[in-house]
Amino acid sequence: MYNQLVTKEKTLAVIGLGYVGLPIALAFARKIKVIGFDINAKRIQLMQQGIDPSGELDSSEFEGCDITFTDSLEILRQASFFIVAVPTPIDAHTMPDLKPLIGASVSVGKALKHGDYVVYESTVYPGCTEEDCIPILERESGLKFPNDFKVGYSPERINPGDKEHTLSKITKVVSGCDAESLDIIAKVYELVVDAGVYKASSIKVAEAAKIIENTQRDLNIALMNELSMIFDKMKINTYEVLEAAGTKWNFLKFSPGLVGGHCIGVDPYYLTYKSKELGHTPEVILSGRQINDSMGAYVAKKTVQLMAKQGKDIIKSRVLVMGATFKENVEDIRNSKVADVVSELINFSVQVDVVDPYADSDELKHEYGFGLIEKPEGKYDAIVIAVNHKPYISLEESYFHSLSNGNGIVIDIKGVFRNKIQKLTYWSL
Template identity: 65%
Template sequence: MYKELKQKQGQIAVIGLGYVGLPIALEFARQFKVIGFDINSERIAMMRRGEDPSHEIAPEEFEGRDIAFTNDPEVLRQATFFVVAVPTPVDDYKVPDLKPLQRASETVGNVLKPGDYVVYESTVYPGCTEEDCLPILEQHSGLKLGVDFKIGYSPERINPGDKERTLTTILKIVSGSDAEALDEIAAVYESIIRAGVYKAPTIKVAEAAKVIENTQRDLNISLMNELSIIFDKMDIDTQEVIKAAGTKWNFLKFTPGLVGGHCIGVDPYYLLYKSRQLGYDPQVIHSGRRINDGMPAYIATKLVQMLIKKGRAPQQTKVLVMGITFKENVSDIRNSKVADLVRELMKYSVNVHIVDSHASPNEVAHEYNLTLMDAPSSQYDAVVMAVGHDEYRKLDIAYFRSIMTAQPVLLDLKGLYAKEETQGIEYWRM
């Protein structure tokens, strides 16, 4: 397979051109002939113009690539090596939503040919590739695994907004349905990943490795969030505690905060779901999720209490929330816990203004039914620094004083500002 692709006698098709699929499609297109497929025609039009809908990739990165963007499934018949990189969200009840993955498997199954390879990159629970996706491929193609085609799993490790740890510099886990599949899939990825690949012994091991990466981070952050609640009741600065504890060589410096996005805040639910299917109800993982999901309500209540102590009725206050993307310096607003925080404040009838120069006002309105302002106004009773965009890090305390009322409150959720610099402002951080 690898030799055929290298000689451009076969083509790679990447299904799903989001923050994971597009970078890998463009990287493959340096050496191979690539089909970039997405069901969203508007996104396809943008990419044909050399524009990344996620605003992560510069226009020049599209230049000189052997890639054709399409939303026509029939074009996929030209491919022999398929990479599936579609979203794997959860629904309103925190249950894994496999519909995008199932539809992508149907699309690939309809064009699958003898000798083809299918590799999944979407984050799933262990067993999903072989138990949920493979039957769809076989049903729609009429082919059999191992006899007619091969499959594999190579979990994505894209970190949006990170300009140092990029796709090619991060070790890539690969796995295959048999030894030959593993070697061929590894060879394809090794050709673009400078950091090399790690060959997992089975597909399930590779799936499990990915899902626990983010589950581990989720649990560590949930511990810091719980500690921050405890220390706040003790009138102890959590950041100072972490700084002091960090002087020990084996202390892990995780910090409290809102846990959103489509990885850390979602992936643990996939492991919870599969575990419960098998008759075991995880206690630690579920507890961590409960704590992290509850932080927006905790922060909103904290702010309202601080305002009331100053004699401000919540319904007569105006609060500015700075940032609504799920992390700093990205435009992605999916699963933003800042949106949850805004809704919690609105439950108290607080008048909330939101600004974010990275987010799309249309996307925010569509996703959350919230309105982004072009710029802050003035006379705010409180400001919530919610996302640490670079431009926000450059702001000084004098700026906040200029847009706030007397006796203002600053909630610094990212710990961007030094406490000693906030004279004249009631300052609180997690």
């Protein structure tokens, strides 16, 4: 398989061309023949023109790539090595939503042939690849695993907006259903990963490794968020405490904040779901999730409290929220906890305006029920700096003062303006 891919006798396909799938597809397309498959025809049309619908990659990234973008199952059947990189979100009840993964498995199953390989990159709970995906591949293809086709798992480590830790620079964890498949899958990924690969002992181990990477970060941030609540009652600044504690060589440098996005705020629920299914209630993980999921409402309530303390009429108050994406300098609004801040403020009958230089207003309206204004209008009783986008970092206190109504309040979630705001009322996590 490896030699046939390198000589372009066989083709590799990437299913799901979002933040994860497209960079992978283009990386391979500089080395071998690739089919980029996505069910969204509009996104396919953009990529055929050298445009990344997610806004992460420059058009130059498409140059010199041997790739065919398609939503056609007939074209997908030309591939022999399939990489599945579809999203794995959670539903409204924080339960794993496997519909994209199941749909992708159905498509791959219909295209699968004797001797083909399927590698899943989508984040799942340990056991999902073998228990949920492989039966679909067998049913749709009429083939039998593992004699007729091979399966592996290699967790994605794409970080939206991060131009330093890119695909080629991060060690890639790989796994296979047997020794032969592990060796071939490792060699295929070594084509595009300069940092090298790590061979996990099994598919389940690789799945679990991905889950705990983000669960660990989630719990550490939850601790910082809880500390920020405690320190707020003590009237000391959390970031000053963290700076002091950070002078110890083994202190882990995490900070409080809104935990959203497609990974940290989602992946732990896949692990807790499987844990409960096996009869164990993961109390520490769920406690961390509860804290982090409550932070948007906490920030909004603190904003309202500060306005009330100044004697402002809450119903007539206006708040400007700066930033709506799940993290700085990206267009990605998936699971953005800024939406929780906005929703809670609206529940207090506060008038809320939202600005963001990267987010799409229509997408926000569709996903969360509110859109963007082009620029701040009039005076505001409080300004919430929710996301530290580059255009915001260089702002001075005079800018916030010019937008403030009387005794202005600045809510600086990540503490970026801690030493810059002197005259306005200032608060941060």
